[in-house]
Amino acid sequence: MYDKLVKKEAKLAVIGLGYVGLPIALEFAKKIKVIGFDINAKRVEMMKNNxxxxxxxxSSAFEGCDIVFTDSLDVLREAQFFIVAVPTPIDEHAMPDLKPLLAASKTVGKVLKKGDYVVYESTVYPGCTEDDCIPVLEAESGLKFPGDFKVGYSPERINPGDKEHTLTRIVKVVSGCDAESSEEIAKTYELVVEAGVHRASSIKVAEAAKIIENTQRDVNIALMNELSLIFDRLGINTYEVLEAAGTKWNFLKFSPGLVGGHCIGVDPYYLTYKAKELGYDAKVILSGRTTNDNMGAYIAKKAVKLMVKQGKDISNAKVLVMGATFKENVEDIRNSKVADVINELKTFSVNVDVVDPFADSDELHHEYGFSLVEKPGNDYDAVVVAVNHKQYLDLNEDYFKSITSENPVVMDIKGIYRNKFSSDGIQYWSL
Incomplete structure (x- = not known):
């Protein structure tokens, strides 16, 4: 398969052209023939226009790429090597939602031919590729695995907003259903991944490796969040504590905050779901998840307490929330925990305005039920800086005075303004 791809006798297709799929498709398209497939026709038209x-x-990322963007199965049928890069979210009960993944598997199954390869990049629990996806491929195609087609797993490591750790610069974990497929898949990815590839011994090992990457971060951030709850009661600043502790050579540098997005706030639930299925309750992981999921409500309640302390009438209070995306300097609003802060504030009948230089107001309204205001007012009782976008980094005390009423509260979730407030009138707080 690798030789056919390199000689452009075969085509590679990427199914799902979001944050993960599009960069992969474009990188491969610099080397081989690629079909970029997405079910959203509007998105396909945008990509056709770079x-x-x-x-x-x-737009320059599209230049020099041998790629066809499509939502047509007839075009997708021309491919022999398929990469599935669709989202794997959780539902309202924090259970794995495999609908996008299984739908993509059905799509591939409809066009699958003898000798084809299918590689999954979507984050899943160990065993999902073989237990859930392959049966769908077989049912839709009428082919038998592994004799008629090969399957592999190579977990995505795309980090939205990160211009340093890009696809080509991150070691790629790859795996196949047998030794031959593993090697063919590895060589294919080596075409574009300059950092090299790591050949996992099995698909399950590769699946597990991906899911613990974010589970590890989740648990460590949960520890920092719990420490921040303790230190707040002690009247000391968490970031000052971490700064002091960080002088030790082997201290791991994590920080507290809102944990959202499509990875850290989601992936651990896939692992705990599988563990539960196997009869084990993942206590540490679920405890971390609970801590992190409760931080939005904690921050909102803290804001209310501080406003009361400042003599504010909560029923008439106005709060500005700065930042609505799940992390800094990206447009991505998926699983944004800022929504938890806003929803909790509204339970106290607080009037909330939201601004964000990256987020789309219509998307926020559709997903969370609130919209952005064009610009801040000048009479807020509290300001919650929830996401440290680059546009906010250089704001000073005078700016916050210009948008607030007397004796306001400024909540600096990530501590970016620490030691920058001198006025006795402003109640400053950070995790």
Whole structure:
């Protein structure tokens, strides 16, 4: 398969052209023939015009690429090597939602031919590729695995907004259903991944490796968040404590905050779901998840307490929330925990305005039920800086005075303004 791809006798297709799929498709398209497939016709048209719907890539990233963007199964049928890069979210009960993944598997199954390869990049629990996806491929195609087609797993490591750790610069974990497929898949990815590839011994090992990457971060951030709850009661600043502790050579540098997005706030639930299925309750992981999921409500309640302390009438209070995306300097609003802060504030009948230089107001309204205001007012009783976008980094005390009433509260979730407030009138707080 690798030789056919390199000689352009075969085509590679990427199914799902979001934050993960589009960068992969474009990198491969610099070397081989690629079909970029997405079910969203509007997004496909944008990409045909060199526009990244996710806002991550410049138009120049499309230049010199041998790629066809389509939502047509007839075009997709021309491919022999398929990469599935669709989202794997959780539902309202924090259970794995495999609908996008299984739908993509059905799509591939409809066009699958003898000798084809299918590689999954979507984050899943160990065993999902073989237990859930392959049966769908077989049912739709009428083919038998592994004799008629090969399957592999190579977990995505795309980090939205990160211009340093890009696809080509991150070691790629790859795996196949047998030794031959593993090697063919590895060589294919080596075409574009300059950092090299790591050949996992099995698909399950590769699946597990991906899911613990973010589970590890989640648990460590949960520890920092719990420490911040303790230190707040002690009247000391968490970031000052971490700064002091960080002088030790082997201290791991994590920080507290809102944990959202499509990875850290989601992936651990896939692992705990599988563990539960096997009869084990993942206590540490679930405890971390609970801590992190409760931080939005904690921050909102803290804001209310501080406003009361400042003599504010909560029923008439106005709060500005700065930042609505799940992390800084991206347009991505998926699983944004800022929504938890806003929803909790509204339970106290607080009037909330939201601004964000990256987020789309219509998307926020559709997903969370609130919209952005064009610009801040000048009479807020509290300001919650929830996401440290680059536009906020250089704001000073005078700016916050210009948008607030007397004796306001400024909540600096990530501590970016620490030691920058001198006025006795402003109640400053950070995690």
């Amino acid at each position: 526009i990244d719907p996710s806002g991550e890539l410049e």
